[in-house]
Amino acid sequence: MVDFSNQPTMKGFFAPTRFEADVYDCEVVGKIPADLNGVFVRLGGDWLYPPKFEDDSPFSMDGYINMFRFKNGVVDYKGRWVKTPRFKADRAAKKQLFGKYRNPFTDDPSVAGLDRSVQNTTPLAFAGKLFTLKEDSLPYEIDCNTLETIGPYNFHGKYKSLTFTAHPKVDPVTGEMICYGYEAEGLETNDVFLYTINKKGEVTRELRFKVPYVAMVHDIAITQKHVIIPIFGFVSSMERLKEGKVHWGWDDTKPAMVAIVPRDGEAKDIRWFKGPSRATVHTLNARDEGNKVIFEAPIYDSNPFPFFPPIDGSAWDSTKARAYIRRQTFNMNSKDDGFTEEKLFEMNVSDLGRVDDRYMTQPYRYAFTAYADKQRPFEEWKAGNLGGRVNNCYGRFDLATGKMNSYFAGSTHSVAEVCFIPRKNGGEGEGYIMGVANNYAEMRSELIIADAQRLEEGDVARVILPFRATAQVHGRWVDENELRFA
Amino acid sequence: MLTRRDFIAELAFAGAAMAPIAMLPEGILAPGQMGARAAVVSIHMEQPYIDATGRALPYLPPDGLCAGAPVAHLSETEFRRRFVYL
Numbered sequence A: 001m002v003d004f005s006n007q008p009t010m011k012g013f014f015a016p017t018r019f020e021a022d023v024y025d026c027e028v029v030g031k032i033p034a035d036l037n038g039v040f041v042r043l044g045g046d047w048l049y050p051p052k053f054e055d056d057s058p059f060s061m062d063g064y065i066n067m068f069r070f071k072n073g074v075v076d077y078k079g080r081w082v083k084t085p086r087f088k089a090d091r092a093a094k095k096q097l098f099g100k101y102r103n104p105f106t107d108d109p110s111v112a113g114l115d116r117s118v119q120n121t122t123p124l125a126f127a128g129k130l131f132t133l134k135e136d137s138l139p140y141e142i143d144c145n146t147l148e149t150i151g152p153y154n155f156h157g158k159y160k161s162l163t164f165t166a167h168p169k170v171d172p173v174t175g176e177m178i179c180y181g182y183e184a185e186g187l188e189t190n191d192v193f194l195y196t197i198n199k200k201g202e203v204t205r206e207l208r209f210k211v212p213y214v215a216m217v218h219d220i221a222i223t224q225k226h227v228i229i230p231i232f233g234f235v236s237s238m239e240r241l242k243e244g245k246v247h248w249g250w251d252d253t254k255p256a257m258v259a260i261v262p263r264d265g266e267a268k269d270i271r272w273f274k275g276p277s278r279a280t281v282h283t284l285n286a287r288d289e290g291n292k293v294i295f296e297a298p299i300y301d302s303n304p305f306p307f308f309p310p311i312d313g314s315a316w317d318s319t320k321a322r323a324y325i326r327r328q329t330f331n332m333n334s335k336d337d338g339f340t341e342e343k344l345f346e347m348n349v350s351d352l353g354r355v356d357d358r359y360m361t362q363p364y365r366y367a368f369t370a371y372a373d374k375q376r377p378f379e380e381w382k383a384g385n386l387g388g389r390v391n392n393c394y395g396r397f398d399l400a401t402g403k404m405n406s407y408f409a410g411s412t413h414s415v416a417e418v419c420f421i422p423r424k425n426g427g428e429g430e431g432y433i434m435g436v437a438n439n440y441a442e443m444r445s446e447l448i449i450a451d452a453q454r455l456e457e458g459d460v461a462r463v464i465l466p467f468r469a470t471a472q473v474h475g476r477w478v479d480e481n482e483l484r485f486a
Numbered sequence B: 001m002l003t004r005r006d007f008i009a010e011l012a013f014a015g016a017a018m019a020p021i022a023m024l025p026e027g028i029l030a031p032g033q034m035g036a037r038a039a040v041v042s043i044h045m046e047q048p049y050i051d052a053t054g055r056a057l058p059y060l061p062p063d064g065l066c067a068g069a070p071v072a073h074l075s076e077t078e079f080r081r082r083f084v085y086l
C-alpha cells in the first residue's frame, strides 16, 4: 500500500494530490472575458508512489495534465494522469519501480527495457493534435476532450530521433514547427536531430549533427533564417549513470556554447559560439538583423537546480541560481567564436518567460514572466512563512524602454508560469495574461486572468478551484479553433 | 447538531442568565469576569464547542491554513531541491 508518511516535505500545500478531477462550471470571481474561448492546458507532475531515492529530481514525478476549458464565459476543469507504460507498471505493482531521473540502472529489474518516461513538462497543440512533451522520449498524444492518454507519436514514422524536446517552436510566418531531439540515438549519445514539420504534421526536413559534449538541450529559439541552440554545464556520462547518479551533474568548467544553425543549411554550416559559464534553460525570442543574430532569454548565472549537483562535490550556490533577462548578439561575419552579452534588466526573474508568440522570429517589445517582489506583503500567519522565496508577481518587461509593469497575485499566494493570450487582431501585447496561483491560506489553486496592458489594475477574473491543482511546469493557451473540442 | 445560528438564538433567549459571559469580537465566548468556573465556549466551522469545567482555553481558529508552513523551515538548497518553479 502507498505510504507518504516518511516524506516530511510532502505536507501542507505540497502533499501529493493523486486524484483525477472534473469540476463543471467553476466558481469565478469577476467576469470571464467573452473573447476567451479555448483551453488553458497545463502539464506538471505528481507522485503516484513516492520516489525510490530521496535525492532524486522532482522532474521524475509522474505526468499529470489538466485544463481549464473556456466556453461562452463558463469554465470547466479537468485533470488526468498521463498514463504512460511507467505509470501503468507502477500501478500494477502498487509501488515505485523506477529509480533516478533518466537513469535506468537504478530501476527495478522487472521494468528493464520499458519506456521509463514521465510526461510532465510541456503541453503542445499542433497539426490538430494535443501532445504531452518530455525531452527524454517521443511526444505522447492526448485526447483533447477527455485528456486520456493515446500513446507515443512519431509523425507517421518520419520523426527518427528517440527523443523530442519540451520546447518546439512554431514559426508564426510559415506555420512550421522547428523541433529536435537530443541524445537522439539513445542514452548518452551526442547526436541532435533537428526537424522541420509543416502545419499538416508532415516532416519536411531533418538535419543530424553532434554536440561538443553531452549536455542538456532544453530550449531553443528561432529566427527566419537560423535556429539558436544553447548548451551549458549540465553534463552526463554512462559512468555516472552506472554509479547510480541522476542523469545530470553540473560542470562549472564547461563553457556555455551556442550553436547557430541555418534553417536551410547543413551540419557543416553550423557555427558554435563560446561564452562564460551560464545556464540558458529557457528562451524568449530571437531575430536576424543584417549579419547579426540577436537572442534574448532569462539566463542564469550558474546551476539553477540543486538536484543536479556540481560534479566536483562542491555545494550548490543559491546566489548564482538567479536568472536575468539578457541579450546575446552573434556576429555571423566574425572569424572567432566570441559573442557579446548585455543584461537588459537588473532584477532577477523566473526563467519561465513568454512573449506574444505572433512575434516570434520578429522584432518585438514585450516579455512576460513571474518574479518575487519582497516589498509586497506576505501574510505568513495565514500562509506559512514562504515570504520572499516565492514568485508573487507577473511582470511585463518592455525591452524598448526598460520599464516593467507589475501584477501582484495576493498576500498569501505564489504564481506558476505566465501565459500570454493575444486579443484577436490586436497589436503586440494586447490581450490577457493567465497563470495559476497557489493560495496557501485557503489551500486551493486559483487561475488568474488579467489584462496584459493593465496589470496594475489586478484581475479581470479569477477562477477558483476548491482544491490544489497539481504543480505545473509549463502551460499553454489553445484557441477554440486549434483542436476539435466538443 | 447544534449550529452557531441556533446557539446564538438560544443565547439571546437565555438573555440575562448568560449576560456575564463576555462575547469576544471573533465570535468566541470566554470566561471573562465569571471566574474559573464559567463555561468556555468556542465556535469553529459553525459549531459551538462548550467546556463546562471552565478550565479549557477557547479554540482560536487560524486566519488561514498556513499551507506553506511545513516546508518553510527548509534551507534554500533543500527548498529548491524540491520546489523548482514556485
Ligand SMILES: [Fe+2]
Binding pocket: A121, A166, A167, A218, A219, A282, A474
Ligand atoms: Fe521548459
